[in-house]
Amino acid sequence: ALLPTTENEHSFFHDSTAKAHHKSTPQPVPPAALKLGQDGFKKVCRSEEHSPCPFPGLASGVLEMRVKEGSKIRNLMGFAMARMQGEKGLCGGGEGGLRQVVFxxxxxxxxxxxxxxxxxxxKVGSLxxxxxxxYKVVKEVWENTEGGTSEMTVHRTxxxxxILLSKDPLDxxxxxxxxxxxxGALWQDKEGHAAPSAIKRPPEPSLFSSLPHCKRVCSGEGVSVSPLLH
Amino acid sequence: MSEPRNPGMSSLHAVAPVQPSDSPCAVDIDPVEYTLRKRLPRKLPKRRNDVYVNMKTDFRAQLARCQKLLDGGSGHREICVHGLGLAINRAINIALQLQASSQGALQLAANTSTVELVDDLEPEDADEVAEPLTRTRNNSAIHIKVFYPDP
Structure with a gap:
């Protein structure tokens, strides 16, 4: 019931990705939640609801790195790399550390x-x-800042x-x-096994001729955005 | 091929402050002013069922295009939704939306990759003795195969 299927709710999902929740009006939530933020409401709490582990059958001791918006990559990587490589002093060189990590x-x-x-x-290689x-359900609690005691809870998807990275083979x-x-190989010939009919794109000149609907908005400019629009 | 020369550069946030179209000013490269021009990612494979998601086109239009590819007369059994950098989120959203509205008939298979991007730094003032520079940086990308599993 949390996954909307109607047309006008698509924008809700889009907005929620962009975290535009101060100006967006999430439609699937109660009508009272409209115009959050502008109406003197303040977000006081945000918590993720428990969702099933996407990797069933994973060993329980696997390191899980929960990346947040404000997490620093060097902190995350410093910790995770140390665990994956194993403390050099403790393990007698060679193979050490964890076998798997989930981000x-x-x-x-x-x-x-x-x-x-x-x-x-x-950095690690051969993973x-x-x-x-x-989709994950996030529960937000909003509080009325204008003296009222009202509080409301918004469930947002x-x-x-x-991402599971493993030193041992996976299915x-x-x-x-x-x-x-x-x-590097992926972007060039994407999933060769899945789509053997993949046509390698011919180099530059024919690029545009093969796109008859291409809007030539930027033909004078060195940087062309056309290929991305298609 | 892409050694971890500068992990910070592959973070989206390291590149975010510079918007070439909005601000003509340069980054932190002194003393000459440069215009930063981001080149497009190169070598885009483009089959009929490849969809490159961007942040310029309306979200619903891109979603509708994917939906049309899957159930139109041409009815592809699978499409590939690609997203780079900021558009990763939108690509995931599109894929999850397609799956949700298919009542579970569609499956997703996501792969990730690193894309090397090139920035051109062009001197603002032609009289200055400044060489045009290029810099490479990495950005993350996602490729989501949205497909009907074989019965």
Whole structure:
């Protein structure tokens, strides 16, 4: 019931990603929640509701890094890398540290979460990856700042990502699996196994001729935005 | 190929303050003023079922385009939704929306990657003895396969 399907609620999800909740009017919530922020309401509390672990069957002791909007990448990575590589003094050199780590983040922290996983893949190397997406329900409590005692609770759905990185092999059939060392190769010929019909794009000149509807808004400019619009 | 020369650079926030179109002023590169010009990410594969999500087009329009690809007459069994940097969130949102409105018929398979981006730094003043510079930085990207699983 939390996932709306009607047309006009799409914008709600979009806005909630952009965290524009001060000006946006979340539609699926009670009508009283309209014009939050402008109407003298202040957000006093934000908590994520428990959602099922996207990786069933994962060992219980796995390190989970919860990436938040304000988390510093160097702090996260400093901690996670130390755990994955193992303290050098304690383990007698060689293989040490944890076998798996999970990075999770929601809303505006999603990009940072991916960045952390990407940095770790580069630094550690040979890591198997499993990526899962889901909506997460966030509970917000808003308080009337204009003297009233009224308080209201808003349930907001935000997209979240969970990335499992593992030194041990994972099930390649699982949707969202990525084998080690796909760095850089992915963007160029995306998922060769899944789409063998992938056509390599011919270099520059034919790029535009193959896009007949291309608006030539920026033909005079060195930087063209057209390919992204399609 | 992309060594971790500067992890901070791959963070979105490291690049966020600079908006080339809004402000003609340079970053923190003194003494000459530069215009920062972000090049487009290169080598975009583009099949009929590839959708590159951006932050300029209306969200609903992009969602509708994906929906149309999946259930229109051409009816693709799978599409790929790509998002880079800030657009990652929107790409995920689109994919989750498609899945939600399909009553569970659609599945998602997300992959992540790092994209190397090039910035051009062009001297503001042509008389100054400043060389045009380029800088590379990394940004994160997501590629979501939205597909009907084989029965």
């Amino acid at each position: 999770t983040g929601s809303g505006r922290a999603v990009t940072k979460t991916i960045t952390c996983a990407e940095i770790m893949k580069r 198997h990856q499993l990526t899962k997406l889901q 935000v997209p979240s990502i969970s 390649p059939q699982e949707p969202g699996y990525q084998p080690p060392e796909t760095i």
